[in-house]
Amino acid sequence: MENNQIKNTKTATVIGAGLVGSLWAIYLKNAGYQVNVFERRSDMRLNKISAGKSINLATSYRGWKALDELGIGDEIRKIAIPMYGRTLHHQNGDTAYQPYGNNNQAIYSVSRGDINSKLMSIAEENSNVKIYFNQECVAVNLDLGKAVFKDTTTGVSKEVVADVVFATDGAFSAARYNGFQKLDRFNYSQNYIPDGYREILLPANEDGSFKLSVETLHIWPRGRFMLIALPNFDGSFTCTLFMPFDGHEHCFNNLTSKEKVNTFFKELFPDFYELMPNVADSWEDHPLSSLAIIRCFPWTRGKVALMGDAAHATVPFFGQGMNCGFEDCSVMWSLMQKHAENWDAIFKEYETLRKPNGDAVQDLSLQNYIVMRDKVADPDFLLLQKIERRINFLYPDAYFPLYSMVSFTDISYHTALTKGNEQENKIKQLISENAITKDTPDAKIDEIIHQYIQKSSSLN
Amino acid sequence: MENNQIKNTKTATVIGAGLVGSLWAIYLKNAGYQVNVFERRSDMRLNKISAGKSINLATSYRGWKALDELGIGDEIRKIAIPMYGRTLHHQNGDTAYQPYGNNNQAIYSVSRGDINSKLMSIAEENSNVKIYFNQECVAVNLDLGKAVFKDTTTGVSKEVVADVVFATDGAFSAARYNGFQKLDRFNYSQNYIPDGYREILLPANEDGSFKLSVETLHIWPRGRFMLIALPNFDGSFTCTLFMPFDGHEHCFNNLTSKEKVNTFFKELFPDFYELMPNVADSWEDHPLSSLAIIRCFPWTRGKVALMGDAAHATVPFFGQGMNCGFEDCSVMWSLMQKHAENWDAIFKEYETLRKPNGDAVQDLSLQNYIVMRDKVADPDFLLLQKIERRINFLYPDAYFPLYSMVSFTDISYHTALTKGNEQENKIKQLISENAITKDTPDAKIDEIIHQYIQKSSSLN
Numbered sequence: 001m002e003n004n005q006i007k008n009t010k011t012a013t014v015i016g017a018g019l020v021g022s023l024w025a026i027y028l029k030n031a032g033y034q035v036n037v038f039e040r041r042s043d044m045r046l047n048k049i050s051a052g053k054s055i056n057l058a059t060s061y062r063g064w065k066a067l068d069e070l071g072i073g074d075e076i077r078k079i080a081i082p083m084y085g086r087t088l089h090h091q092n093g094d095t096a097y098q099p100y101g102n103n104n105q106a107i108y109s110v111s112r113g114d115i116n117s118k119l120m121s122i123a124e125e126n127s128n129v130k131i132y133f134n135q136e137c138v139a140v141n142l143d144l145g146k147a148v149f150k151d152t153t154t155g156v157s158k159e160v161v162a163d164v165v166f167a168t169d170g171a172f173s174a175a176r177y178n179g180f181q182k183l184d185r186f187n188y189s190q191n192y193i194p195d196g197y198r199e200i201l202l203p204a205n206e207d208g209s210f211k212l213s214v215e216t217l218h219i220w221p222r223g224r225f226m227l228i229a230l231p232n233f234d235g236s237f238t239c240t241l242f243m244p245f246d247g248h249e250h251c252f253n254n255l256t257s258k259e260k261v262n263t264f265f266k267e268l269f270p271d272f273y274e275l276m277p278n279v280a281d282s283w284e285d286h287p288l289s290s291l292a293i294i295r296c297f298p299w300t301r302g303k304v305a306l307m308g309d310a311a312h313a314t315v316p317f318f319g320q321g322m323n324c325g326f327e328d329c330s331v332m333w334s335l336m337q338k339h340a341e342n343w344d345a346i347f348k349e350y351e352t353l354r355k356p357n358g359d360a361v362q363d364l365s366l367q368n369y370i371v372m373r374d375k376v377a378d379p380d381f382l383l384l385q386k387i388e389r390r391i392n393f394l395y396p397d398a399y400f401p402l403y404s405m406v407s408f409t410d411i412s413y414h415t416a417l418t419k420g421n422e423q424e425n426k427i428k429q430l431i432s433e434n435a436i437t438k439d440t441p442d443a444k445i446d447e448i449i450h451q452y453i454q455k456s457s458s459l460n
Numbered sequence: 461m462e463n464n465q466i467k468n469t470k471t472a473t474v475i476g477a478g479l480v481g482s483l484w485a486i487y488l489k490n491a492g493y494q495v496n497v498f499e500r501r502s503d504m505r506l507n508k509i510s511a512g513k514s515i516n517l518a519t520s521y522r523g524w525k526a527l528d529e530l531g532i533g534d535e536i537r538k539i540a541i542p543m544y545g546r547t548l549h550h551q552n553g554d555t556a557y558q559p560y561g562n563n564n565q566a567i568y569s570v571s572r573g574d575i576n577s578k579l580m581s582i583a584e585e586n587s588n589v590k591i592y593f594n595q596e597c598v599a600v601n602l603d604l605g606k607a608v609f610k611d612t613t614t615g616v617s618k619e620v621v622a623d624v625v626f627a628t629d630g631a632f633s634a635a636r637y638n639g640f641q642k643l644d645r646f647n648y649s650q651n652y653i654p655d656g657y658r659e660i661l662l663p664a665n666e667d668g669s670f671k672l673s674v675e676t677l678h679i680w681p682r683g684r685f686m687l688i689a690l691p692n693f694d695g696s697f698t699c700t701l702f703m704p705f706d707g708h709e710h711c712f713n714n715l716t717s718k719e720k721v722n723t724f725f726k727e728l729f730p731d732f733y734e735l736m737p738n739v740a741d742s743w744e745d746h747p748l749s750s751l752a753i754i755r756c757f758p759w760t761r762g763k764v765a766l767m768g769d770a771a772h773a774t775v776p777f778f779g780q781g782m783n784c785g786f787e788d789c790s791v792m793w794s795l796m797q798k799h800a801e802n803w804d805a806i807f808k809e810y811e812t813l814r815k816p817n818g819d820a821v822q823d824l825s826l827q828n829y830i831v832m833r834d835k836v837a838d839p840d841f842l843l844l845q846k847i848e849r850r851i852n853f854l855y856p857d858a859y860f861p862l863y864s865m866v867s868f869t870d871i872s873y874h875t876a877l878t879k880g881n882e883q884e885n886k887i888k889q890l891i892s893e894n895a896i897t898k899d900t901p902d903a904k905i906d907e908i909i910h911q912y913i914q915k916s917s918s919l920n
Contacts, residue, residue, distance in 0.1 A: 184652075184750050185652045185705075185750050185752075186650075186652075187650065187651050187652055188648075188649065188650050189648065189649030189650070189651070190646075190647065190648050190649070191647050191649070192644075192645040192646075192647055245645075290644050290645050292645075
């Protein structure tokens with residue numbers, strides 16, 4: 001902050017050194033800003049602390065695009081495990097594999113702590129970014145670009161003024177709470193879904209090898225709830241049980257004893273139980289947590305902008321939370337160039353462009369919970385998926401499946417949502433009009449697809 | 461609060477001495493509670509201060525039901541002016557009258573300050589209710605029924621513990637903010653509509669007489685915006701202009717000078733302008749205010765319940781804000797009797813019963829803005845209304861118009877909304893199938909109605 005006093009130095013405050021804050025500090029540094037980042041927690045690189053509620057993330061196209069734009073993608077790829085598809089585990093022990101895309105497309109499992117630590121270290125690589133830890137944001141003046149931080153170790157508060165301020169402090173953003181939420185006409189909603197989640201660590205074998213196949217995302221779909229598992233570098237899997245809190249036969253509030261947890265896994269996830277017969281002992285290792293969609297608007301006012309979860313926190317079912325936040329950075333960066341750092345113009349266009357996409361990624365995330373926990377095991381959905389992939393294979397320019405648009409392109413979330421749902425209706429119609437079943441020969445399906453595409457130049 | 465120490469005295473804290481808080485204190489007093497009411501503002505009976513943002517209210521059936529249940533309806537009737545219908549003022553100066561119901565049904569214009577003052581005085585009529593003013597609620601412990609109030613004149617805080625606590629402190633409830641909004645899994649949304657409002661006082665004639673016809677609610681519907689006027693006891697009318705803030709030809713942000721205000725009224729409300737040619741001088745007398753729908757859930761936790769606007773603040777277009785809050789009191793009171801003051805059971809059933817009605821009154825209010833500002837002047841809507849009233853007249857048991865269900869019965873808001881929209885669709889169908897127009901003779905319309913009712917035993 002000493003540098004605030006040097007004339008002609010552009011200054012920026014970033015509130016929160018999470019994934020989006022750390023990445024955005026790198027962009028700002030590259031643009032010649034003196035950046036001060038204030039993080040409420042202590043330095044996760046020094047202390048083994050959790051970097052938030054979930055341990056794993058899936059990085060997909062939009063995330064890589066931002067990382068590669070900064071030239072740091074390859075460094076992150078070193079700590080990422082590709083997942084080329086979903087492996088479904090049925091209750092009877094059968095498994096099935098569904099590729100995510102054609103051409104070996106993959107999403108990448110990364111540890112939240114590892115990627116966050118790396119981004120902070122890259123940000124700090126020269127003196128233009130300084131991260132201050134244990135700094136709680138207690139007040140924000142939007143018009144003045146002023147924020148007040150209380151050092152939680154000393155209790156001392158300080159005021160920081162900068163040319164521009166970015167709130168990247170997550171779903172329950174203190175900057176949003178202390179600044180935006182006090183504005184007249186600020187729209188805000190937090191809606192919890194009826195389901196919660198609990199993480200369970202499935203350790204590696206004694207020799208360090210994986211207990212489940214790696215390079216895939218494991219799902220145990222059970223209709224109203226599901227278990228998933230993502231691989232970690234050390235051979236372990238981070239498993240997460242998503243389930244209603246209450247009101248259902250199977251719900252968290254019914255699992256009130258070790259015996260009940262045991263019986264639940266033994267009966268509903270028998271193959272998982274075999275790998276982890278002591279699951280009930282690990283049940284309390286991670287807390288039961290809730291899941292919310294948080295919407296708000298405006299996202300900018302005066303000298304302050306909300307980015308990432310602070311603007312559009314979502315439920316995690318499309319694996320797009322971090323990717324969407326990173327895309328916020330890409331978009332803000334492109335607007336900085338377009339508007340020659342006229343922040344009024346940048347902020348106006350940023351919120352106009354991104355708000356519909358924030359809403360769409362939330363809708364997509366809610367929609368994909370039903371896909372993951374239920375539809376993936378539904379024969380009608382499997383047939384639809386098969387035809388989708390086949391059309392995409394035969395006419396890659398005419399057709400993108402929804403999952404691919406979201407995970408393997410930077411087509412806007414809003415367009416992806418709209419087109420994806422239109423396409424699904426068209427394929428359902430194709431299936432019913434041509435009486436396609438799972439027994440229809442592949443050659444016959446191809447013929448139907450060729451005819452269809454000839455009639456309608458594209459499904460898009 | 462001295463009485464808190466007396467054994468076996470049931471104690472209640474009411475946060476907010478507005479309309480709902482004051483009324484609810486009377487119910488609690490009658491049920492034998494020692495009631496302490498804490499109000500953030502000073503005593504409006506001593507100081508001439510505004511009791512909130514709007515000056516007039518319309519009391520309808522649900523409001524009277526609660527007041528009469530307490531035996532105080534007649535006292536309030538003394539300060540209420542009946543409005544039997546709407547008087548529409550078209551731009552060309554024509555006026556038209558639409559009755560609200562059959563049988564001389566009316567809604568009643570009351571001054572917010574007058575009714576609030578009266579309710580406070582009735583509440584205080586014996587020593588069991590004590591109202592403390594200048595008391596800001598700064599903390600709430602929901603499970604302990606403890607609230608902390610800071611005296612805004614002395615700065616001194618005190619803790620108050622009671623058997624049961626009611627937050628009736630309005631749309632931006634401090635009790636909700638300090639208590640409920642910190643709960644995990646508390647759903648909350650505040651959505652501002654794009655429109656704001658500004659009040660204008662149209663004074664009485666010099667002899668104290670009214671400048672417009674009394675016993676009616678005046679509307680100047682202009683499609684995207686409107687002016688309304690409600691009569692006051694002193695011969696004046698409280699007029700309110702509802703209009704978008706921006707983005708339209710006619711919007712508040714365009715009225716930036718006295719000249720523009722003048723031209724706007726002269727052109728768009730010529731008959732009003734003639735009555736008040738100095739309208740531009742009064743333009744700044746009242747602030748430009750915003751309008752929001754606030755939804756949340758749960759409404760109860762531990763020993764604390766949200767009532768009235770604190771639970772379900774709405775936009776004012778159906779005139780149901782106070783009526784719905786008073787109905788919360790009626791319902792809570794009936795549940796106190798049903799559950800013999802088992803507050804856990806009362807609270808559970810209260811929020812389960814009332815939440816759908818809180819949502820419905822908000823939907824109805826939004827819907828009625830379009831009716832008031834636009835549909836009332838639409839010939840299709842007038843035809844629909846005419847047929848509605850005729851069916852209701854011919855078959856009063858088979859058919860209630862939506863407006864009547866909401867304003868003249870205690871049919872639940874949720875049922876009214878659902879039935880009302882179903883009915884409207886049926887009447888539209890009746891009109892189109894029978895090619896009814898404004899020129900169809902009344903006898904022919906009656907014949908169509910008789911036939912229709914005979915086919916379908918009821919339209920409900």
